[in-house]
Amino acid sequence: VSLIEQAAKRLEELRRAGADSSSGPTAPVDTPDLEHLPTPEAAVRGITAGRPSVFVSPAPGEGAGALPGVQAGGAAQPKLEIDLGMLKNRCFVTPDAPRSLLADEFRVVKRPVMRKATGPGRVRNGNLVMVTSALSGEGKTFTSINLAMSLAMEIEKSVVLVDGDVAHPDLPNLLGVRKQPGLLDLLTNPRLGFADVLVPTNVDKLAILPAGTPEMRATELLASTQMERMLSDFSTRYPDVVFVFDSPPLLPTTEARELASHMGQIVLVVAADSTHQNAVKLALETIARCEVVHMLLNKADKTEVGSYYGNYGYDRPRE
Numbered sequence: 001v002s003l004i005e006q007a008a009k010r011l012e013e014l015r016r017a018g019a020d021s022s023s024g025p026t027a028p029v030d031t032p033d034l035e036h037l038p039t040p041e042a043a044v045r046g047i048t049a050g051r052p053s054v055f056v057s058p059a060p061g062e063g064a065g066a067l068p069g070v071q072a073g074g075a076a077q078p079k080l081e082i083d084l085g086m087l088k089n090r091c092f093v094t095p096d097a098p099r100s101l102l103a104d105e106f107r108v109v110k111r112p113v114m115r116k117a118t119g120p121g122r123v124r125n126g127n128l129v130m131v132t133s134a135l136s137g138e139g140k141t142f143t144s145i146n147l148a149m150s151l152a153m154e155i156e157k158s159v160v161l162v163d164g165d166v167a168h169p170d171l172p173n174l175l176g177v178r179k180q181p182g183l184l185d186l187l188t189n190p191r192l193g194f195a196d197v198l199v200p201t202n203v204d205k206l207a208i209l210p211a212g213t214p215e216m217r218a219t220e221l222l223a224s225t226q227m228e229r230m231l232s233d234f235s236t237r238y239p240d241v242v243f244v245f246d247s248p249p250l251l252p253t254t255e256a257r258e259l260a261s262h263m264g265q266i267v268l269v270v271a272a273d274s275t276h277q278n279a280v281k282l283a284l285e286t287i288a289r290c291e292v293v294h295m296l297l298n299k300a301d302k303t304e305v306g307s308y309y310g311n312y313g314y315d316r317p318r319e
C-alpha cells in the first residue's frame, strides 16, 4: 500500500468515526509536515462554531509587518468594511471572538503554517500559503478566510488574503469586495503595482487582494512565468507578510494546480463526510511537488475527532 493510500485510508477512518456519531459543524486535521520525512506529524482537532470570548488581541498596528501604504493609511484603494457581524453569524473567526472554539482550532492549524512561513523554519516562498481541496464545496473559502483572520489577529505580521479563485471568486460575496482590479490585473496591466490594488480592511493587519477583472486567459496567466516572478517577488519583498490564497479546487480544472506550483505551503482541505479517499489521493498527487502540504479535516464531528490529538504516519513517495 502506498504511503498516499495509507494517508487516504486514515482520513477515511476519521471520516467514518465522524459519521458514526451525530455530525457537528466542522473539524480540521492539522498538518502532516512533509518537509522532514520520515517523521511527519498530524494533529487532529475538532472545530465548531464561534463563541464569544474575552481575549484581547494585540494593540492595533503593533509590530505589524509592513504592507505597502496600507498601515500608514496611504493605500490607493478605500478601506473595505468587512461585515464582521455577518461573518460571526456564519461561523467565521472574527476579532471580537478571539477565544471561540473555532478560533482556538485555527490557532492549531495556524502554528505549523507560521513555522514554515517566517523565522528560522521558513521554507522557500513559505509566506505564500494556498488553501485548496480536491473538489468544490469542501471549505476552501471558509478555511482561507478563517486562517487569514486568525493570522491577522494574533501574529505580528500582516496578512494578505488573495482571491486566487479567479473564475469563481467567492470573497466578494462574503467580504463585500467590489468588482475591482486585483491579481489578474497585475498580470495584464504593467502600469499597476501591488500597492495600487491592495484593499485595506477594518480588520487590523488584514488586506485583501481581489481576483481582479475576469480574463479568458486566466489559467494561462496563472501558469505564466510572469506569475511565478510576481509571486516570488511578493515573497521576498514582503517577508513579514503572509499571503493566504483562496483557490479553485484541484481536480476539475488546472488553475489550482498552476497556482499550487508557485506556493511555499499548501493547506489541503478535506471534507470529513464527503471527500472520497480517491479524490484525496488524486489531489495529493497533483501537488506532489510542493514541499510543505498541511492537511485539514473540515466538517468532522468534534466529539469524535476533536478528542483525538496526536500523531499518525503520513508520507508520500520522494521525487
Ligand SMILES: Nc1ncnc2c1ncn2[C@@H]1O[C@H](COP(=O)(O)OP(=O)(O)O)[C@@H](O)[C@H]1O
Binding pocket: 025, 026, 027, 090, 091, 133, 135, 136, 137, 138, 139, 140, 141, 142, 143, 170, 298, 299
Ligand atoms: N467548518 C465549517 N463550518 C460551517 N460551515 C462551513 C464549514 N466549512 C464550510 N462551510 C460552509 O460550507 C459551504 C461551502 O464552503 P466553501 O468554503 O465555500 O467551499 P469551497 O470554497 O471549497 O467551494 C459554505 O457555505 C461555507 O460557509
Ligand SMILES: [Mg+2]
Binding pocket: 140, 141, 142, 165, 170, 246, 247
Ligand atoms: Mg471557494
